[in-house]
Amino acid sequence: MRPRRSVLYMPGANERALEKAKTLPADALILDLEDAVAPDAKEAARERVCASVSQYGSREVTIRVNGLDTEWHDADLRAAAQAGPAAVVVPKVNSAGEVHNIERALELGGAPEHTKIWAMLETPVAMLHAEEIAAASDRLTVLVMGTNDLAKELHAEFVPGRAPLLGGLSLALLAARATGKVILDGVYNDVKDVEGFEAECVQGRQFGFDGKTLIHPAQLEPCNRIFAPSAAEIASARKITAAFEEARAAGKGVVTVDGRMIENLHVENARRILDLAEAIGTAE
Numbered sequence: 001m002r003p004r005r006s007v008l009y010m011p012g013a014n015e016r017a018l019e020k021a022k023t024l025p026a027d028a029l030i031l032d033l034e035d036a037v038a039p040d041a042k043e044a045a046r047e048r049v050c051a052s053v054s055q056y057g058s059r060e061v062t063i064r065v066n067g068l069d070t071e072w073h074d075a076d077l078r079a080a081a082q083a084g085p086a087a088v089v090v091p092k093v094n095s096a097g098e099v100h101n102i103e104r105a106l107e108l109g110g111a112p113e114h115t116k117i118w119a120m121l122e123t124p125v126a127m128l129h130a131e132e133i134a135a136a137s138d139r140l141t142v143l144v145m146g147t148n149d150l151a152k153e154l155h156a157e158f159v160p161g162r163a164p165l166l167g168g169l170s171l172a173l174l175a176a177r178a179t180g181k182v183i184l185d186g187v188y189n190d191v192k193d194v195e196g197f198e199a200e201c202v203q204g205r206q207f208g209f210d211g212k213t214l215i216h217p218a219q220l221e222p223c224n225r226i227f228a229p230s231a232a233e234i235a236s237a238r239k240i241t242a243a244f245e246e247a248r249a250a251g252k253g254v255v256t257v258d259g260r261m262i263e264n265l266h267v268e269n270a271r272r273i274l275d276l277a278e279a280i281g282t283a284e
C-alpha cells in the first residue's frame, strides 16, 4: 500500500517551491503546469518540471498537464511521457473516451509502464460520468477532486461543511470504491485558516478519502496526522485481528471485541488500517 495522505501542488514555474519540496514531508507531489502557471511561462515550466521529476527521493512525483482543450495539452503529455513521473494528472476529465485518448497518447509518447493516469473530476459532467471515467482504464489509478472548479461550475459558495459540494463528492467516492481506485479530496484555499483546514481534513477522512490535495507546506503536518490511523485505531485493529484469528482457530466466524460484534468485514477493515500504518511507518 502506498500512502497518499498529503499530495502537494507546486506551481511548475516557481523555482523556490520546486526546490523547497525536496525537504517537505509530502507523500506525493503534483508539479503543476495548469492553473498555477501563467500562459507565457508554460513552456519554461514544462521544461523545468520534466527535468526535476527524479529529484524528490521517495516522494511520489506526478505532473499535472494542461487540459485536453488547451493549446499546451499535447506537448505537455509528450514531454511528461518522456519524463516518466509516477503519474500524469489530467484536469477536467469528462468521459471514458478522454481517458482512452490520454492512455493512447502516453503509449505513443513512450511513457514507461509505471507512469499512471490520475484523472481530475471537477465538472458537473464528470460527477455524472464518474464511474465510466474511473473504470475506463487500468492505467488510471487515482481520482482527484477539483473542488474549486466544481464550485465555480455549480455557482456554489464555499461554506464550512461544504454542503453544496457533498453530492459531487459522494458520487466520486462511490465511483472510486466501486472500481477499486484511490481518491483524493480537493484543496483548501485559505492557507492561514488552520482550524477550517483541519475540520475539512477530518470531514474528508470521515467520508472515506485516502488523502487530500494541498497548496501550502503548512498544510502538510495536520493532513498527514489526520489521514493516518491513530494509535488507538492501530491498537483496536490489532485486537480485532488477533481475536478473530483466535475465533477462527476455534471454528467460529463471529466474535465480540469490547462488547462489539466482529465479522470478516471488520477484520478486512482492521487489516487495511494496519497495512496503512505499516506503509506510513507508524505501526510500532
Ligand SMILES: CC(C)(COP(=O)(O)OP(=O)(O)OC[C@H]1O[C@@H](n2cnc3c(N)ncnc32)[C@H](O)[C@@H]1OP(=O)(O)O)[C@@H](O)C(=O)NCCC(=O)NCCSC(=O)C[C@H](O)C(=O)O
Binding pocket: 008, 009, 010, 011, 016, 017, 018, 020, 021, 032, 035, 036, 122, 145, 146, 147, 148, 149, 150, 186, 187, 191, 214, 215, 216, 217
Ligand atoms: C498559496 C501560495 C501562493 C502562497 O505563497 P507564499 O505567500 O509564497 O507562501 P509563503 O510565503 O507562506 O511560503 C513559505 C515557504 O513555502 C514555500 N511554498 C509555498 N507554497 C509552496 C508549495 N505549494 N510547494 C512548495 N513550497 C511552497 C515558499 O516558497 C516559501 O519557501 P521559503 O522561501 O523557503 O520560506 C503558494 O503556497 C502556492 O503557490 N501554492 C500552490 C498553488 C497552486 O499550485 N495552485 C494550483 C493547484 S490547486 C488547483 O488548481 C485546484 C483544482 O484544480 C481545483 O479546481 O480545485
Ligand SMILES: [Mg+2]
Binding pocket: 035, 091, 122, 146, 147, 148, 149
Ligand atoms: Mg481545477
